[in-house]
Amino acid sequence: MLQVVIDGLIRTAELSLIAVGLTMVYGILRFGNFAHVEFATLGSFLVLPLAALGIAFPLAALLAIVATGLVGVLLDRAIFRRLRSAPPEMLMIASFALGIMIRESVRAIWGPSPYLYQLGVLRPIRIGDFGRITPIQIGIIVAAAVAILVFHALLSRTRLGTAMRATADNAPLAQASGINTERIIATVWLIGAGFGALGGVLVGLNTQVKADTGFALIVEVFAATILGGIGNPYGALLGAAIIGFAESISLAINWSPLLTWLGFEVRGFVFIPTGYKTAIPFAILILTLLVRPQGILGARR
Amino acid sequence: MKHRLRATALLAGTAMAVAFGAGSASAQQAVKIGMFTPLTGASSVVGLDMQRGVELAIARINAGFDVPMQDGTTLTVGPGLLGAPINLIVEDDESRPQAAMDAARKLVEVDGVAVLIGEYSSGRTQPVGQYANENQVVHISIGANAESLRDIGPYFFDAIALAGLQGPQLIAMAQAAIGDVDTFGTIFPNNPYGVGMEIATCAAAAAIGIECVSTIRYEEQKTDYRPELNQLTAPQPDAVAFFAYGADATLILRQAFELGVDAAGTWFGAEVSNWVADVAAIPEVAEGIRGVEHAVAGELYETQYRAAYVDAYGEEPLTVFGAFGYDAAMLAALAINAAGSTDSDAIRQAMHEVSQTYLGITGNLAFDEDGMRMFQDYGEFIYTNGELVPYVAE
Known part of the structure; x- marks a missing residue:
């Protein structure tokens, strides 16, 4: 069971950063940005040329994250700023197209074969009898936690954070009280895309770097965002934790005692087939939309 | 000035006419063979190796070659086929079924190839095989061996024997290596090949009283397999x-x-040469893993293939599948040669005949009535110090 908790934590770390970025942009611009998960892909790939130049991995990762954040700002300037008054459906379709463009550009530049960050493989550390975790995985969890804490401090302790929350709550009112909302929007894109990139780098560290990294996570990330209450960064964090743990726990449950109790004849272990892994966040998403459409931490509008 | 311009235009026009004229004249005669192979994506190493194998065979036929026969004689084929050099057209299928279908459609509908060669993943070979059969184009698979390939149709042939033969071999190898084996787990991709292997392995196990206690079918090209591994080992x-x-x-x-899974101690792989090149970046994760692979060795392989391969590409064969590609291309050339035309039905019938007499570098390629290879040797190997070496149970 301990291993399931460790796996859930790693998954939460990866998902939460991407989900927080997505929900921030939604909070300000009120549309679901389908291209957001591609920032994860882009960020994880941008590390490769920087690392190839001999730059130490943490610095290369940081540069890639900042670069991806700037790409986010530029894309907003080039595309979404022109569509500010367009209906959200139009923005969503534009973002969907943009997502395909980013993903296929990455595939065109780096090719469809996966890459590994050249950090080697580390022997796992044993925790108790069953738990195992590698130092890199501990690093992944710590990096995500630090990023979230810094973000929390920014949001609650700084003037910029206050302005961001004000713009998210009521943009015209914020503008009327002297907040430069376009600057706030640019900042949100910078941080949101940067968080997405950090999430992508962590996925790459844990597994491989490939063009489908972001797209493969799109259901989980949107489910986490909606589950927590879209637009609410803390909700996205909570949603990511629920999705991350639900995936590893539900696939780890042995159903044979229950089935035996129900009178079925079973031998050995009975698991939910791993092919249903992506169905789990979907099921949670549908349940949320039915029972509490505003999400767990979402305010009723 | 005007004159010079006109003269230049005339010269250019003539040059173009010569170039295009010559091109289309030889294109009409040249026999086209199409190949789809994964040059990028998860299987890119195998894909390149298969391309090299096919190219070696085509180059030999184009230069004229004494093809070895099972009765010890040789049959001179070439230079070229039907009076012109073979035109080999290779398309990358990106290790994806959809891209494989796109490649096959282009080769059949645009290029009009006489024979289609490829692939080694059954998941990509099966849809292409069905498409080729609908269009009555002869299709020779190089290394795909899911049991379900048998039913594709009369225009489909397989240069490698179907995978089921490996099931009993894996069980026997595990028993010889670790002694008392009562339970087995399987982890195979959720595609025709993987499911076929799971069924073949567990059936072979059940026949001698061993139980398959976990059967994991994983989705390809995902970013995380931890839940699969936890279910496998539970x-x-x-x-x-x-x-x-x-x-x-x-x-x-x-x-x-x-x-912390003890893969070196307890895992036995099917067709282990698949990942040898890919795992080279982190060889420690595969150290000591044992498994079976199609045996390609012997004098003919050494003299006719390995030496020529090293000569042409400056390195040892990347996997075993290049050799099967070589044999697939040789069979295609022999069949077109025997048929004396590029008519699909004539080639299809000739394929059955030449497979009974051709001595392949991978052994006897004789097809059964379904076009499936009947005989196959497997060897046992262990991955150590970054390479596969023959394994002998202690």
Whole structure:
């Protein structure tokens, strides 16, 4: 069971950063940005040329994250700023197209074969009898936690954070009280895309770097965002934790005692087939939309 | 000035006419053979190796070659086929079924190839085979061996024997290597090949009283296989049968290593040469893993293939599949040569005949009535110090 908790934590770390970025942009611009998960892909790939130049991995990762954040700002300037008054459906379709463009550009530049960050493989550390975790995985969890804490401090302790929350709550009112909302929007894109990139780098560290990294996570990330209450960064964090743990726990449950109790004849272990892994966040998403459409931490509008 | 311009235009026009004229004249005569192969994606190493094997065979036929026969004689074929050099057209299928279908459609509908060669993943070969059969184009698979390929149709042939033969071999190898085996786990990709291997392995196990306690079918090209690995190991099977394509294998072996799974002690792989090149970046995760692979060795392989391969490409053959590609291309050339035309039905009938007499570098390629190779040798190997070496149970 301990291993399931460790796996859930790693998954939460990866998902939460991407989900927080997505929900921030939604909070300000009120549309679901389908291209957001591609920032994860882009960020994880941008590390490769920087690392190839001999730059130490943490610095290369940081540069890639900042670069991806700037790409986010530029894309907003080039595309979404022109569509500010367009209906959200139009923005969503534009973002969907943009997502395909980013993903296929990455595939065109780096090719469809996966890459590994050249950090080697580390022997796992044993925790108790069953738990195992590698130092890199501990690093992944710590990096995500630090990023979230810094973000929390920014949001609650700084003037910029206050302005961001004000713009998210009521943009015209914020503008009327002297907040430069376009600057706030640019900042949100910078941080949101940067968080997405950090999430992508962590996925790459844990597994491989490939063009489908972001797209493969799109259901989980949107489910986490909606589950927590879209637009609410803390909700996205909570949603990511629920999705991350639900995936590893539900696939780890042995159903044979229950089935035996129900009178079925079973031998050995009975698991939910791993092919249903992506169905789990979907099921949670549908349940949320039915029972509490505003999400767990979402305010009723 | 005007004159010079006109003269230049005339010269250019003539040059173009000569170039295009000559091009279309030879294009009409040249026999076209199409190949779809994964040059990028999870199987790119195998894909390149298969391309090289096919190219070696085509180059030999184009230069004129004494093809060895089973009765010890040789048959001179070429230079070229039907009076012109063979035109080999290779398309990358990106290790994806959809891209493989796109490649096959282009080769059949645009290029009008006489024979289609490829692939080694059954998941990509099966849809292309069905498409080729609908269009009555002869299709020779190089290394795909899912049991379901048998039913594709009369225009489909397979240069490698179907995978089921490996099931009993894996069980026997595990028993010889670790002694008392009562339970088995399997982890195979959720595609025609993987499911066929799972059924073949577990059937072979059940026949001698061994139980398959976990049967994991994983989705290809995912970013995380930890839940799969946890389910695989939960019932604590004595031994595990596994297969994964190149890059997927690297991730699965890495995550197994990080979860503390004793793959070196208990895992037995099918067609283990698949991931040898991919795992080279992190060889420690595969150290000591044992498994079976199609045996390609012997004098003919050494003299006719390996030496020529090293000569042409400056390195040892990357996997065993290049050799099967070579044999597939040789069979195609022999069949077109025997048929004396590029008519699909004539080639199809000739394929059955030449397969009974051709002595392949991978052995006897004789097809049964379904176009499936009947005979296959497997060897046992262990991955150590970054390479596969023959394995002998202690």
